[in-house]
Amino acid sequence: EDGYKLWLRYNRITNKAVAAEYRSFLSAVYFPSTSPTATVAKQEIETASIGLLEARLRLASSVEQATLIVATPRTCPELGDLEQTKALSKLGKDGFMVFTAKLKGKQRLVVVANEDVGLLYGVFKLLTELQNGVHLKSIFISDYPKIENRILNHWDNLDGSVERGYAGNSIFKWEELPKRIDPRYIDYARANASIGINGTVLNNVNANSKILSTAYIAKVKALANVLRLYGIRVYLTAKFTAPMELGGLKTADPLNEDVKKWWKEKIAEIYQAIPDFGGFCVKANSEGQPGPQDYGRSHAQGANLLADLLKPHNGLLMWRAFVYNNKASDDRVVEAYNEFKPLDGQFSSNVLLQVKNGPIDFQPREPFNPLFGAMPNTQLMLEVQITQEYLGFDKHLVYLAPLFEECLQADTYAWGKGATISKVISKKISAGQQTAIAGVANVGNIKNWTGHPFGQANWFAFGRLAWNPDLTSADIAKEWLGLTFSNDPKFINTALDMMMNSREAAVDYMTPLGLTMLMDVSHYRPAPWRRDKPAPVLSAESFHRADRLGIGYDRSSAGSKATAQYQTPLKEIFDDPKSCPEKYLLWFHHVSWDFKLKSGLPVWDGLCRHYYQGVEQVAKMADQWNQLGPFVDAEQFKKVQSLLTTQHEEATLWRDANVLYFQSLSNRPIPAVLTPPGRSLDEVKALLKTQGSR
Numbered sequence: 001e002d003g004y005k006l007w008l009r010y011n012r013i014t015n016k017a018v019a020a021e022y023r024s025f026l027s028a029v030y031f032p033s034t035s036p037t038a039t040v041a042k043q044e045i046e047t048a049s050i051g052l053l054e055a056r057l058r059l060a061s062s063v064e065q066a067t068l069i070v071a072t073p074r075t076c077p078e079l080g081d082l083e084q085t086k087a088l089s090k091l092g093k094d095g096f097m098v099f100t101a102k103l104k105g106k107q108r109l110v111v112v113a114n115e116d117v118g119l120l121y122g123v124f125k126l127l128t129e130l131q132n133g134v135h136l137k138s139i140f141i142s143d144y145p146k147i148e149n150r151i152l153n154h155w156d157n158l159d160g161s162v163e164r165g166y167a168g169n170s171i172f173k174w175e176e177l178p179k180r181i182d183p184r185y186i187d188y189a190r191a192n193a194s195i196g197i198n199g200t201v202l203n204n205v206n207a208n209s210k211i212l213s214t215a216y217i218a219k220v221k222a223l224a225n226v227l228r229l230y231g232i233r234v235y236l237t238a239k240f241t242a243p244m245e246l247g248g249l250k251t252a253d254p255l256n257e258d259v260k261k262w263w264k265e266k267i268a269e270i271y272q273a274i275p276d277f278g279g280f281c282v283k284a285n286s287e288g289q290p291g292p293q294d295y296g297r298s299h300a301q302g303a304n305l306l307a308d309l310l311k312p313h314n315g316l317l318m319w320r321a322f323v324y325n326n327k328a329s330d331d332r333v334v335e336a337y338n339e340f341k342p343l344d345g346q347f348s349s350n351v352l353l354q355v356k357n358g359p360i361d362f363q364p365r366e367p368f369n370p371l372f373g374a375m376p377n378t379q380l381m382l383e384v385q386i387t388q389e390y391l392g393f394d395k396h397l398v399y400l401a402p403l404f405e406e407c408l409q410a411d412t413y414a415w416g417k418g419a420t421i422s423k424v425i426s427k428k429i430s431a432g433q434q435t436a437i438a439g440v441a442n443v444g445n446i447k448n449w450t451g452h453p454f455g456q457a458n459w460f461a462f463g464r465l466a467w468n469p470d471l472t473s474a475d476i477a478k479e480w481l482g483l484t485f486s487n488d489p490k491f492i493n494t495a496l497d498m499m500m501n502s503r504e505a506a507v508d509y510m511t512p513l514g515l516t517m518l519m520d521v522s523h524y525r526p527a528p529w530r531r532d533k534p535a536p537v538l539s540a541e542s543f544h545r546a547d548r549l550g551i552g553y554d555r556s557s558a559g560s561k562a563t564a565q566y567q568t569p570l571k572e573i574f575d576d577p578k579s580c581p582e583k584y585l586l587w588f589h590h591v592s593w594d595f596k597l598k599s600g601l602p603v604w605d606g607l608c609r610h611y612y613q614g615v616e617q618v619a620k621m622a623d624q625w626n627q628l629g630p631f632v633d634a635e636q637f638k639k640v641q642s643l644l645t646t647q648h649e650e651a652t653l654w655r656d657a658n659v660l661y662f663q664s665l666s667n668r669p670i671p672a673v674l675t676p677p678g679r680s681l682d683e684v685k686a687l688l689k690t691q692g693s694r
């Protein structure tokens with residue numbers, strides 16, 4: 001067991017009664033659609049049947065002969081007449097139903113959808129249920145995605161490296177394409193389709209214009225031909241200066257006619273090769289990337305140039321809102337809002353503004369990005385990070401669905417109470433617009449795809465939440481655990497507890513109470529002192545702003561005014577340290593070390609307790625995992641065990657680095673209930689030096 005198969009293991013079903021029931025329903029399948037997508041769906045049932053039941057599937061040529069029918073009402077009109085399918089048309093192109101029904105005198109299992117891609121999703125849903133041992137007799141599932149475009153973003157470079165990737169190199173082998181199709185592309189597509197992902201941006205937002213060259217378009221086409229079978233559209237990042245780099249033009253000014261002409265022809269060339277090309281994702285005027293502002297034009301003018309040319313081809317333009325240039329304000333947190341809020345309403349209808357969950361950058365915890373409550377006339381999409389850039393890379397077990405859920409369920413008050421981010425991104429601001437969500441992939445070419453075996457859960461959870469942003473992280477974890485390891489309730493209960501507490505543990509040992517960006521340049525190890533210059537005094541660059549008297553960043557109306565970017569009543573709640581939720585206290589406020597927390601403890605004591613609690617939680621996770629040996633394959637078990645040992649050591653280092661460093665400023669004793677770190681700050685720093693950054 002090397003983890004390659006992800007959650008599509010199709011292991012032999014050992015419960016005899018369950019296997020017998022499944023065999024009776026899976027003995028002969030009627031699958032009249034013959035499209036490429038229907039064909040791969042059929043193959044998937046065949047593969048699953050061999051794995052789960054050790055049975056070869058028989059193909060039936062009519063409803064009468066079938067125990068299982070997988071069809072659209074177009075290819076199998078009998079299904080259209082059923083009571084159950086009355087509401088089918090409301091489920092759209094991706095929706096499906098799975099149920100048993102009496103057809104031509106016999107109970108048969110049915111997977112029905114409006115389109116073949118819906119059949120594919122329905123088949124994967126059925127196979128999920130089979131893997132998790134669900135009874136079929138009374139099964140009734142009717143489902144459709146709440147968000148239309150569910151997209152992975154690969155920060156993969158053309159040389160095979162992956163920015164912020166920790167699971168080996170890119171799975172896309174550009175030097176072999178278009179000639180050789182790595183079988184892994186197919187398994188990648190299967191995995192994505194099985195969780196509803198239907199788009200992928202193949203290359204890094206820190207873009208290389210070469211991807212748009214004719215030679216690379218042929219490579220992209222070869223990939224698109226594979227991914228299309230599984231309902232996945234490909235997208236590319238577009239470097240704003242491509243007309244200069246590839247086209248030899250003197251400018252990339254979005255209002256220049258030659259620039260427009262170049263993009264128009266380039267886009268036509270792409271659609272010639274890939275008729276269902278998804279569109280572009282653009283990072284512009286951000287972290288050194290070129291953009292419209294280099295020519296005195298706005299983000300909207302830049303986005304619309306490309307969007308208007310993509311529109312006749314049904315392409316989307318995803319324009320990222322991740323900008324900060326530290327000129328207008330020294331608080332990075334307020335910048336994206338200040339940049340984009342004035343542009344609300346200026347974007348073309350096929351533009352989606354791609355907004356990260358928080359206003360800084362994928363930190364262990366951030367309040368939601370205020371743009372979600374502030375752009376009523378712009379179609380917004382959410383970007384989350386699946387790869388654990390700031391959350392322990394491939395070494396720490398951190399289940400991210402609670403982080404995604406916290407953001408999705410946050411109420412923005414954009415149109416009054418109940419305007420959760422889930423609703424904001426799944427609502428179309430006007431007809432003809434499309435909805436979308438993106439996750440920065442954690443996938444690489446190492447055998448098990450994600451490095452940490454539990455990293456797979458984060459990929460899975462992203463897909464499930466993209467399909468239905470109102471699912472709970474606990475339900476998703478249960479489903480994933482059952483598919484990946486074991487659905488024995490004894491296993492699930494304990495493993496679920498580990499997963500559900502893991503994110504809060506990471507927040508506690510890294511950046512509790514609203515602290516943020518305390519990591520070193522690699523974003524892996526603790527370095528709360530990193531931005532002090534020159535001595536430990538309050539520095540303008542500091543994210544924690546701790547000194548002798550207190551700690552926290554004043555973003556209230558008396559400080560950088562980030563609180564004012566939220567709607568009422570949030571702005572008032574966040575603005576007052578007494579009403580501000582403690583998890584965001586030091587994000588929005590600078591408070592004295594004596595500031596009383598709800599527990600009655602001074603903030604200094606509370607801070608120390610959080611750091612210790614985080615480490616204890618990791619120790620508990622390790623204990624819990626130790627009980628799970630009997631349920632897990634030996635190799636996987638050992639791997640997770642050793643990773644948890646590493647995580648515990650590193651969480652302790654995070655704790656000691658921060659507690660000792662902040663103590664050097666506060667000059668207070670470690671609370672008596674805690675055992676002081678058995679080392680000095682200098683020793684911790686020396687140890688970190690020997691370890692280097694990863």
Ligand SMILES: CO[C@H]1[C@H](O)[C@@H](O)[C@H](O)O[C@@H]1C(=O)O
Pocket residue numbers: 155163164205206283287322361362389
């Ligand atoms: C792709 O660049 C990344 C950069 O590596 C990363 O540190 C940060 O998360 O954000 C950037 C972005 O989202 O554009």
